[in-house]
Amino acid sequence: MKALIVGSGRIGSFLAGQLVGQGHEVVIVDRDRTSFKMLGEDLVVERTATPERGEVQATFTAKTRMRCIVGSGSDEEVLKTAGIHGIDAFVAVTDNDYVNLMAALIAKELHHIPRVIIGIINPRRLEIARELGVEAICPLTLGAQSMFESLIR
Numbered sequence: 001m002k003a004l005i006v007g008s009g010r011i012g013s014f015l016a017g018q019l020v021g022q023g024h025e026v027v028i029v030d031r032d033r034t035s036f037k038m039l040g041e042d043l044v045v046e047r048t049a050t051p052e053r054g055e056v057q058a059t060f061t062a063k064t065r066m067r068c069i070v071g072s073g074s075d076e077e078v079l080k081t082a083g084i085h086g087i088d089a090f091v092a093v094t095d096n097d098y099v100n101l102m103a104a105l106i107a108k109e110l111h112h113i114p115r116v117i118i119g120i121i122n123p124r125r126l127e128i129a130r131e132l133g134v135e136a137i138c139p140l141t142l143g144a145q146s147m148f149e150s151l152i153r
Contacts, residue, residue: 002087004029004113006073006103007094011119011139013038015091020066027067027082030094036068074102076110084111093119101125104134 001024005012008030016026016039030036071078073092084090090107092100100118107113120126120138129136 001025001089002083003027003089003091004079004082004084004087004107006030006090006092006100007119008032008035008038008068009093009095010038011093012091015093016066027069027087029069029071029073029078029082031070031072033070039066039068072099074099074106076106079103079106079111084113087113089113089115089117091117091119095121097121097125101129101132101134104129105132108134 001019003019003024003026005016005026005028008016008028012028012030013035016028019026028036028039067082069078069082071081073079073094084107090104090113092103092107094100094103097120100120104116104118108116117135117137118129120129120136121140123138123141126136126138126141
């Protein structure tokens with residue numbers, strides 16, 4: 001499977017590592033180049049440019065060959081550079097629910113990606129995602145539910 005992950009924070013980095021560990025191809029997009037350090041310290045620059053000028057910076061990890069793209073996950077040009085046309089699954093897990101929703105809609109509606117999932121920080125926005133037909137997972141509600149179930153056992 002080829003997966004594109006938007007957001008290289010704790011969740012995105014962990015998910016990318018899990019997928020690569022299972023032999024899947026992963027491209028990860030984040031606005032902040034330093035966030036890729038969560039993937040490992042072995043980043044190598046593939047092509048440099050400044051995102052502020054509308055160009056994209058691409059890097060990859062030497063060990064996993066995971067492609068890392070510096071840019072906004074809600075920017076269709078960045079997603080095209082990341083190879084959105086050839087992917088099987090799309091995940092958006094930035095720290096911004098609206099960026100995640102926008103990126104998911106681009107993937108789902110414009111590029112017809114078969115599997116699109118987003119992370120939602122604010123549980124109140126789960127309904128918005130459902131109304132838009134986007135599969136959404138809220139780590140906060142999953143964690144709270146798990147703790148609740150452990151408490152009442």
